[in-house]
Amino acid sequence: MREFAEQEIIIPxxxxxxxRFRCDRQPYTGVLFDAIDLHFWNRFCVTGPTQSGKTMSxxxxxxxxxxxxxxxxxxxxxxxxxxxxxxxxxxxxxxxxRSRYRELxxxxxxGSRGGKVESIQFxxxxxxxFMSGGGGDKSRAGFTSRVVVITETDGMDEAGATSREADxxxxxxxxxRAYGDRKRIYMECTVxxxxxxxxxxxxxxxxxxxxxxxxHCGGWVTPEREHLADWDDADTIVDAKAHAAFYCxxxxxxxxxxxxxxxxxxxxxxxRGQEIDADGTVHGDAPKTDTLGFRWSAVNNLFTTAGDIGxxxxxxxxxxxxxxxxxxMLQFVWAMPFKPSSWHETxxxxxxxxxxxxxxxxxxxxxxxxxxxxxxxxxxxxAHWTLIAWLPDARxxxxxxxxxxxxxxxxxPNHAAGLALRxxxxxxxxxxxxxxxxxxxxxxxxxxxxxxxxxxxxxxxESGDRFRPVFGYGATQMDGRKYTQPKSTGKIxxxxxxxxxxxxxxxxRVYMIDVDVDQWKKTVHxxxxxxxxxxxxxxxxxxxxREHIKFAxxxxxxxxxxxxxxxxxxxxxxxxxxxxxxxxxxxxxxAASGHFAGVRVGEEEKPKAAQPKRPSKKKFTTPDGRPYxxxxx
Numbered sequence: 358m359r360e361f362a363e364q365e366i367i368i369p370x371x372x373x374x375x376x377r378f379r380c381d382r383q384p385y386t387g388v389l390f391d392a393i394d395l396h397f398w399n400r401f402c403v404t405g406p407t408q409s410g411k412t413m414s415x416x417x418x419x420x421x422x423x424x425x426x427x428x429x430x431x432x433x434x435x436x437x438x439x440x441x442x443x444x445x446x447x448x449x450x451x452x453x454x455r456s457r458y459r460e461l462x463x464x465x466x467x468g469s470r471g472g473k474v475e476s477i478q479f480x481x482x483x484x485x486x487f488m489s490g491g492g493g494d495k496s497r498a499g500f501t502s503r504v505v506v507i508t509e510t511d512g513m514d515e516a517g518a519t520s521r522e523a524d525x526x527x528x529x530x531x532x533x534r535a536y537g538d539r540k541r542i543y544m545e546c547t548v549x550x551x552x553x554x555x556x557x558x559x560x561x562x563x564x565x566x567x568x569x570x571x572x573h574c575g576g577w578v579t580p581e582r583e584h585l586a587d588w589d590d591a592d593t594i595v596d597a598k599a600h601a602a603f604y605c606x607x608x609x610x611x612x613x614x615x616x617x618x619x620x621x622x623x624x625x626x627x628x629r630g631q632e633i634d635a636d637g638t639v640h641g642d643a644p645k646t647d648t649l650g651f652r653w654s655a656v657n658n659l660f661t662t663a664g665d666i667g668x669x670x671x672x673x674x675x676x677x678x679x680x681x682x683x684x685x686m687l688q689f690v691w692a693m694p695f696k697p698s699s700w701h702e703t704x705x706x707x708x709x710x711x712x713x714x715x716x717x718x719x720x721x722x723x724x725x726x727x728x729x730x731x732x733x734x735x736x737x738x739x740a741h742w743t744l745i746a747w748l749p750d751a752r753x754x755x756x757x758x759x760x761x762x763x764x765x766x767x768x769x770p771n772h773a774a775g776l777a778l779r780x781x782x783x784x785x786x787x788x789x790x791x792x793x794x795x796x797x798x799x800x801x802x803x804x805x806x807x808x809x810x811x812x813x814x815x816x817x818x819e820s821g822d823r824f825r826p827v828f829g830y831g832a833t834q835m836d837g838r839k840y841t842q843p844k845s846t847g848k849i850x851x852x853x854x855x856x857x858x859x860x861x862x863x864x865x866r867v868y869m870i871d872v873d874v875d876q877w878k879k880t881v882h883x884x885x886x887x888x889x890x891x892x893x894x895x896x897x898x899x900x901x902x903r904e905h906i907k908f909a910x911x912x913x914x915x916x917x918x919x920x921x922x923x924x925x926x927x928x929x930x931x932x933x934x935x936x937x938x939x940x941x942x943x944x945x946x947x948a949a950s951g952h953f954a955g956v957r958v959g960e961e962e963k964p965k966a967a968q969p970k971r972p973s974k975k976k977f978t979t980p981d982g983r984p985y986x987x988x989x990x
Contacts, residue, residue, distance in 0.1 A: 359390035361426045362418050365458070369451030372660075378413075383660070384621045385567060385653040386414045392565075392626055392649055393419075400542040400648040402510070402558035407547055407689045409658040415545035416508045417448050420485070423504045423541070425458045430484045430502040434529045436512035438475070441487040444508065445474045449485075488529060503536040505529050510546035511553040526554060538647075548687075551694045552706050562650030563643055564629035567657055569620035570637070574608035577625065577633040580656045582691050587611075588667030589674065601667020603656055614662055621657055655690050666690060704916045705882055710909040711902035713889065719898050720757045722746045722791050728954045731785065731802040732946025734939045735813065737765050740777055741911075741939035744789065744799070745947045750892040751958040753884065753951065757789065757898070758908055758940060771812045778804070778816045782824070801950035803827045803870065805942060814865035826867055827946055831874035832930045840873035855952050856880075870953075875931055877945045879917060884948075893958035895948075911940035 359380060366378040373382065380387030385405070393401060403415040416433075423431050435444060453459055461479045477485045486500050507513065513525045526544070533540035546555040568577040580603050591597035602611045612620070627633055631641035655666050669690060676682035684695040717723050728747040733740055740761040745753045763770075763777040788796035806813045806826035817826050830840035843850045843858055851868065852859040856876040862869040887894035897905055914935040 358393050358418065358422050359387055361422050362386070362390060362414075365425070365456050366413075366418065366421070366452055367455035368413075369455055378418075381622065383410050383414070383658070384624055385657045386410060388567065388624060388626050389414060389651055390418075392651065397643070398563070398647055398649040399538055399540050400558075400562070401544065401651065402555060402562055402648055403543070403545045403651045404548050404555050404559060405653040405692050406655055406658050406661075409653070409660055411545055411547075412448055412508070416506050416543060417452055419504075419541075419543045420449065420506045421452060421456075421458075424479065424483050424485060425453075425456075425461070425481075428481060428483055429504060430486065430500075432500065432502045432505045432529060432532055433485060433487050434505060434507035434513065434526070435487065435489055436509050438487065438489040440509070441489070442474045444487070445477070488532075501532055501535055503533055503539060504541045504543075505533055506543045508545055510544045510555050510558070511549045512546075513554070524554075547689060548692055548694045551696065552704060552709075553694065556694045558648060559650035559652060562646050562648030564650045565626050565652065567621075567624045567653055568627050568633050569624050569656070571605040571607060571610070572612065572616040572619055573605060573610040575635050576605070576607040577635070577637070578606045579654075580604070580606055581654060582686075582693070585655070585663060585666060585670065588671050591667075591671055594668050594671050597671035598664040598668040601663045601670070603663050612663075617656065617663065618659060621659060624657070626651075652692055654692050705885055705913045707906065707909040707913045708902070710885060710897070710912060711905040713885065713896050714899040714905075715754050715889065715896045717754060717756065717898050719900055720789055721898070722756055722789050722797055723748060723754050724792050725749065726791065726797060728951060728956055729789070729797050729799045730947045730950040730954055730956075731799045732943040732948070732950060733781070733802065733804040734942040734946070735774065735778075735805055735808055736763070736939065737770060737808070738763050739939070740781065741943045742781065743940060743943040743947045745895070745944070745951060746789075746797075747951050747954075747956045751956050752890075752892060753895045753948070753956075755895065755897045755944065758943070771809065774809050774812045775816055778813070782816075782820055785823070799823065800954040801825065803872075803946040803950040805829060805946065806869065811865065814862070814867050817867050825870055825950075826862075826865075827870045827872055829872050829874040829942065829945070831878070840871065840875070842873070854949075857949055857953070872946065872949050874942070874945055877949045878915060878931055878941065881912075881941075881945055881948050882917070885912065908940050910935065911938055912944060914938035914941055 362378050363380060368374055368376050368378055380390070389403065392398075401415075403411070405411045420431050420433060423429050433441075433444070435441060453462060461481050463478060463480060466478065475487055479485070486502070488500070507526060507529065510526065530540075530542055533542065544555070544558060548555050548559075550556070566579050568579055570576070571578055584604050584606050585601060586604055588597040588601035591600060602613075603617060604611050625633060625637060625639065627639055628643040630644065631639055633639050655661070670686065673682035673686050687693045687695045715723065722729065723746055725748050726746040727749045729744070730747070731742055731744050733742045740763060742759055742761065743755060744757040746756040747753050761777045761781050763773050765773045767773070785799050785802055788798040790796055800823070802824045804813055804817070804824065804826055805828075807828055810826070813826055817824050830838050832839070840856070842856070843853055843860075846853060848861070850858055850860045856873040857870055859868050859870050881895065884893055884895040889896050897908075915931045915933050915938055917929055918932045
């Protein structure tokens with residue numbers, strides 16, 4: 358592939374426009390091409406700084422190599438088909454037009470005369486097929502190729518909304534199944550976060566890096582961000598650019614730009630677990646994997662100087678939005694994942710959740726359980742429920758969860774829902790066991806009353822104040838209405854909590870609890886991302902991780918995103934990735950009811966003195982005069 362790139366590709370734009378591609382301008386490219394040609398791996402995950410030739414070396418060149426040098430079909434994967442036209446016109450077509458293969462461009466059909474870009478058949482036979490991460494799974498089926506080139510990998514790392522298959526990248530890779538080990542999968546992307554597909558593929562593969570020989574001590578080193586110095590004490594960005602330099606991690610000597618260029622010209626590829634001697638001999642076996650994880654960093658990007666990078670660091674340090682500036686430096690300059698300071702900004706991974714357990718079996722409560730709460734999301738045919746056991750420091754264990762079947766097809770749906778709720782009430786009344794065998798009944802059971810409200814409220818009136826009807830408000834609820842918290846109590850509103858309030862529902866003669874599900878989804882996701890020993894952290898009961906996968910997928914069915922809204926700026930909202938999110942809703946209600954029961958994380962979450970206190974049983978009764986609210990234990 359190195360020979361093909363240097364003999365056939367003319368740079369279409371940039372500072373080297375019109376010149377033939379040469380690996381010595383960016384030495385990492387030659388190392389990458391040589392590694393691909395070794396045929397040790399059939400999957401390649403490549404990442405590096407932006408504006409360092411990543412697209413040219415890692416997607417455009419492999420695509421052209423297989424289309425024209427080998428003469429075979431290529432699938433080009435990207436997050437959405439709107440990108441296909443831009444990718445073709447800006448990255449691939451200019452390269453082909455400047456090569457000797459321009460005569461093979463189609464005269465009619467896809468890719469000709471600015472026409473629609475989806476499937477382009479070249480005149481010598483091979484087809485370039487664009488496939489997106491959007492749409493139904495059929496958009497990725499029906500076309501077979503030995504070669505798949507994927508750009509913007511992290512943008513495709515989720516399952517199709519209506520798919521029963523795997524994530525989109527795996528589906529694209531399945532198009533190569535007939536070729537077995539002869540397949541070639543090329544993935545390139547700027548690193549996003551540790552949980553992103555690119556970093557997972559990189560660290561799960563060879564996790565390779567480029568070792569450079571120090572011109573001063575001769576040792577082989579891999580300088581990173583901490584080895585760029587002399588910019589941070591500068592008074593101006595001009596001084597930062599003038600003084601910034603890379604320092605050898607081994608001997609501590611500063612490198613000039615000529616030193617850095619010479620070191621990169623002789624760089625060597627080493628994989629995870631390998632070491633390199635002073636004479637350049639590599640010791641240790643490469644990881645046993647089919648994926649080459651290839652990364653270069655700012656020190657390997659010869660399109661920028663150490664001064665340029667130091668100026669960028671200085672500018673980021675002065676930024677008012679420190680977190681965003683840090684994110685840009687890590688991802689775009691150093692090719693390292695960003696670690697958000699807020700848990701909710703990092704999407705939860707379902708498979709990681711399955712291993713997030715505490716040492717109690719299903720249905721058993723941890724020693725020291727102080728509160729026990731249940732949330733129920735009820736539909737036409739199934740009721741999903743979640744049980745959370747809370748310790749005094751607010752650590753929660755999802756001690757049990759399950760389904761209650763509603764036989765709506767065999768009898769009147771209202772009657773069927775009532776029977777199912779009474780069946781579950783018997784389970785709650787029996788309680789769940791502590792390690793010593795004592796049975797513990799839940800303090801609160803909150804039931805979503807949005808579906809079949811009259812039946813649920815009738816059940817509530819006969820079941821006592823342990824059971825409560827709930828209305829959830831948020832972006833992904835049925836009507837999409839946001840929650841509005843009352844400012845004070847009165848004739849209707851009887852209690853204001855943290856992201857919920859209790860009010861009179863006169864028609865149904867019950868107290869209805871309105872819940873801000875967006876706030877409590879954020880809280881649940883935060884607590885599922887906290888280190889397990891920390892106060893407030895949530896974990897699951899211990900079992901085979903495969904038993905938790907369906908539940909975990911419900912918990913991760915929605916993710917919080919930032920979206921620009923005209924007139925409002927950047928707005929955070931919850932986006933539904935999968936329709937099956939019922940256990941997420943039931944877990945949200947179980948968590949919110951925990952706060953109602955008395956669960957607190959530290960002093961900062963306790964109600965302020967100015968807030969209304971919980972009414973006593975005598976003052977807080979149902980509209981028909983019965984005591985309703987229990988006191989705290």
